[in-house]
Amino acid sequence: MDAQVTEARPRDRAATRQRLLTAARRLFSEHGYEQVTVRMIASAADANIALVGRYFGSKAGLFGEVLAGEPSVAAVLGGDADGLPRRLAEHAAKRMHTDPESAILRSLERLAGDPEIQELVRERMQYAVLDPIAGQLDGGDAVARARLATAVLVGIGAMRRTLGPEVPTDADVDRLTAIFTACLR
Known part of the structure; x- marks a missing residue:
């Protein structure tokens, strides 16, 4: 039985976290907080949905991180x-x-x-x-x-x-x- 060989992305916590932030910023900007799901964010970031919870706690926690990077007065x-x-x-x-x-x-x-x-x-x-x-x-x-x-x-x-x-x-x-x-x- 031949094992299927797939090329996996190397695990890089910082890069995955950044991809999630980038995807969330884009999706929140395009659709608004209410319309965006954690599944949409994970899919756009090509990441496992569980990582949103692991890195940010929740969708609201992720939104908070996105907010922290926004301009202020x-x-x-x-x-x-x-x-x-x-x-x-x-x-x-x-x-x-x-x-x-x-x-x-x-x-x-x-x-x-x-x-x-x-x-x-x-x-x-x-x-x-x-x-x-x-x-x-x-x-x-x-x-x-x-x-x-x-x-x-x-x-x-x-x-x-x-x-x-x-x-x-x-x-x-x-x-x-x-x-x-x-x-x-």
């Missing part, structure tokens, strides 16, 4: 504290006109209330937005002021989805600067 936070309201205003004005560059972040805006990933969304908001803004602020109530500024940023995304994009003017940026200045003061 960190670039906006760089620079002097006095210029922070203007940088936030310019970022917010850009968001009035366009969706986030990242398809994952666009998907995240729609998923904020999904019970399966609500804690991931909360953690992402905390470490990627709230903590960095609060870290830029002096004085009391830094966290409350950071929450208020974050509410403005999140609200702009909700307005854009509800009312459609709006091309911001210089006057919009000036008004948003005044709002963020008041929030952060």
Whole structure:
């Protein structure tokens, strides 16, 4: 009896984990979190479905890892504290006109209330937005002021989805600067 010879891929945990992340990022971007199954991810990554659980714990855990690699407002936070309201205003004005560059972040805006990933969304908001803004602020109530500024940023995304994009003017940026200045003061 001849044994069938198949060429197996060498076991490489890091490479398999990366393939799963890459496949998940693509599928979540294309179809949204709700529509993607663990089986779809494993198939696209040419990996065993059990490896999703082994490396990430669950689909939600995998989504959390994908989120960790997405851009945040960190670039906006760089620079002097006095210029922070203007940088936030310019970022917010850009968001009035366009969706986030990242398809994952666009998907995240729609998923904020999904019970399966609500804690991931909360953690992402905390470490990627709230903590960095609060870290830029002096004085009391830094966290409350950071929450208020974050509410403005999140609200702009909700307005854009509800009312459609709006091309911001210089006057919009000036008004948003005044709002963020008041929030952060």
